[in-house]
Amino acid sequence: MPLHTTHAIVIRSLNYGESDKIITFFTRDFGKLKGIAKGARRSKKRFQNVLGLFSHLRLIFFDREGMGLVRVESGDLLHIFPKIREDLKKIYCGNYYLELVNEMAGEREANPEAFDLLFSFLSDLDGMAPEEERLRMFEIRMLSLFGYRPHLIRCGLCKRDWEELKEIPAAFFSFEKGTLVCGRCAKNGEGLVPLSLGTARLIDQVSQMELAMLHRLRFTAQALAESRGLLPRFITHQLGKELKSLKGLRGILPFNSKFQNS
Numbered sequence: 690m691p692l693h694t695t696h697a698i699v700i701r702s703l704n705y706g707e708s709d710k711i712i713t714f715f716t717r718d719f720g721k722l723k724g725i726a727k728g729a730r731r732s733k734k735r736f737q738n739v740l741g742l743f744s745h746l747r748l749i750f751f752d753r754e755g756m757g758l759v760r761v762e763s764g765d766l767l768h769i770f771p772k773i774r775e776d777l778k779k780i781y782c783g784n785y786y787l788e789l790v791n792e793m794a795g796e797r798e799a800n801p802e803a804f805d806l807l808f809s810f811l812s813d814l815d816g817m818a819p820e821e822e823r824l825r826m827f828e829i830r831m832l833s834l835f836g837y838r839p840h841l842i843r844c845g846l847c848k849r850d851w852e853e854l855k856e857i858p859a860a861f862f863s864f865e866k867g868t869l870v871c872g873r874c875a876k877n878g879e880g881l882v883p884l885s886l887g888t889a890r891l892i893d894q895v896s897q898m899e900l901a902m903l904h905r906l907r908f909t910a911q912a913l914a915e916s917r918g919l920l921p922r923f924i925t926h927q928l929g930k931e932l933k934s935l936k937g938l939r940g941i942l943p944f945n946s947k948f949q950n951s
């Protein structure tokens with residue numbers, strides 16, 4: 690039975706039977722993997738803290754058939770991101786990151802860039818106060834890495850680009866088409882949300898910018914409001930369902946004074 694090793698982040702954990710756990714990992718080399726950890730709830734020593742949500746570990750597993758559940762042999766804990774677990778706002782953001790990856794990632798489809806992105810955003814969340822900009826950046830990058838990138842460079846109908854659209858006062862985003870729609874082409878408002886060219890340009894920039902450069906980027910209040918109205922809804926549209934963690938997240942957004950000290 691082949692034995693494998695890979696870096697993994699625990700994105701879901703379920704109790705199974707009397708003593709086992711079924712864990713969903715997002716791994717660097719194998720993409721999303723579901724595995725059974727036999728006796729994980731009984732033998733605390735063997736899997737101590739290793740299989741908690743958010744844990745980053747070196748996972749060792751058996752894969753009998755190259756499909757279905759793998760068998761978790763052991764794991765070396767590398768990062769536990771302890772501060773995420775201590776702060777309600779961080780937990781909401783972190784849960785959203787994990788659920789988004791769980792829903793977008795295909796099983797056993799390696800996506801090392803998405804793994805590195807998740808790791809980087811969990812590290813930031815652990816080390817800094819949560820910022821809504823980071824949430825929006827995470828959504829934009831993951832949409833792009835998993836093949837759902839919205840088309841924002843030109844109007845999806847008349848194909849005019851940003852330069853040509855400058856004269857047209859309003860622009861929108863169409864969830865149905867996944868594209869920018871200019872004010873001239875927008876006949877009725879159904880399935881459309883307002884999207885200024887500035888925000889369209891920003892979102893497009895974020896989707897291709899080097900990860901290290903992202904930290905310096907700032908959203909204007911308008912860009913933040915527009916992307917808040919657009920991105921989660923676009924993700925819902927693409928996945929055909931709303932992420933469960935969105936509800937909790939909505940309750941604390943925007944990150945303003947009300948929850949500043951929580």
Ligand SMILES: [Zn+2]
Nearest residue numbers: 844847871874
């Ligand atoms: Zn148009």
